[in-house]
Structures are given as structure tokens and as C-alpha cells.
Amino acid sequence: MKTLTRNDHSHNITPRKGDGREIMENEQRVSRKIVIHYTAENVDQPIICQLVKIHDLVFNILKARIFPKREGIIVLELSGSPENFNNGIRYLKEQGLKVEPLSKSVNQNADKCVHCGACTAFCPTDALFFEMDTQRVLFDAEKCNGCELCVSACPVRAMEVNIF
Ligand code: SF4
Numbered sequence: 001m002k003t004l005t006r007n008d009h010s011h012n013i014t015p016r017k018g019d020g021r022e023i024m025e026n027e028q029r030v031s032r033k034i035v036i037h038y039t040a041e042n043v044d045q046p047i048i049c050q051l052v053k054i055h056d057l058v059f060n061i062l063k064a065r066i067f068p069k070r071e072g073i074i075v076l077e078l079s080g081s082p083e084n085f086n087n088g089i090r091y092l093k094e095q096g097l098k099v100e101p102l103s104k105s106v107n108q109n110a111d112k113c114v115h116c117g118a119c120t121a122f123c124p125t126d127a128l129f130f131e132m133d134t135q136r137v138l139f140d141a142e143k144c145n146g147c148e149l150c151v152s153a154c155p156v157r158a159m160e161v162n163i164f
């Protein structure tokens with residue numbers, strides 16, 4: 001598998017009022033896509049609500065499969081300062097949840113891919129893209145949101161998404 005890794009730290013530029021002048025301040029933030037696995041025992045707990053309140057994080061739900069008294073899965077994009085992010089992940093694990101990066105659940109099977117480019121037309125995040133120099137389709141796992149559009153687009157079933 002040819003998987004690119006990119007640092008997806010983002011820098012928010014926040015204007016701040018000073019002595020009559022506006023100055024720009026760089027504030028480092030991280031944004032990561034994660035898969036959270038609930039057990040039947042903790043699926044009804046308001047853990048995500050507590051997570052964002054206690055650790056000052058922002059979340060965006062990308063996917064979810066939750067039923068009462070059954071194992072469940074939520075895919076989130078979680079953003080905040082690096083320290084808050086790490087504390088938040090620790091908090092989730094302390095609550096008995098299993099947490100994994102989404103990138104572990106999506107794979108471009110190098111043995112099957114013929115670099116036809118069909119998937120690049122469907123991928124909404126540009127996680128799949130054509131590299132002109134090598135004439136190959138590459139996969140940037142950090143950009144992937146797990147939507148699975150590439151799975152049905154691929155004629156040889158080279159894209160594998162194993163979230164649920
Ligand atoms: S559609 Fe499938 S075979 Fe074609 S480039 Fe994408 S992953 Fe490879």
C-alpha cells in the first residue's frame with residue numbers, strides 16, 4: 001500500500017485587539033478523525049457531551065451506528081489544542097471506549113489497484129489523487145473521512161473501508 005502521511009496540524013489566525021492595532025496571533029490546533037467504539041454498557045452514556053465540555057474540543061460527526069444496549073461506533077473529526085486533544089483521547093479511554101484513528105480503517109489495496117483514477121472523481125476530500133510524475137493514484141489517509149464512495153466507484157474493489 002502506498003499511503004502518504006501528512007501533518008494535518010492547522011493554524012488558526014485569530015485577530016486580537018491591542019493598543020489600537022489589530023495583531024494576528026497563531027494558535028496551533030490539531031484536527032483528527034477518529035473511530036470510537038462503544039460497548040453495550042457505556043453506549044447510553046453522554047460521554048461525547050462531557051468530552052467537549054471538559055476538554056474544550058470541537059467535534060463533527062462523520063458517521064454513527066448506535067443502538068440502545070448494543071455495541072456502537074461513532075466516527076468523529078475532533079479538533080482543539082494538542083494538549084486538550086490528547087487529554088480528551090485519554091478521557092475517552094478512561095470511560096472504557098476504544099479509540100482508533102480513522103486511517104486504520106481505510107486501505108488502498110496495492111495488489112489490486114490498477115491506478116485507473118475512477119475513484120478520484122468521487123472522493124470528496126481529495127484523499128485519493130492522481131500523481132502526474134508517477135502516473136499513479138495515491139491515498140492520503142489523513143484526508144479520508146470514511147464516506148466509502150470510493151468503494152463502489154472502484155472497478156476492482158481495491159478500496160477497503162472497515163468501520164462497521
Ligand atoms: S478506482 Fe480502484 S483501481 Fe482505480 S485508481 Fe482508484 S483504487 Fe485504484
Ligand code: SF4
Pocket residue numbers: 106122123124125126127128143144145146147148149150151159161
Ligand atoms: S472513503 Fe471517502 S474520503 Fe476516504 S478515500 Fe474513499 S471516497 Fe475518499
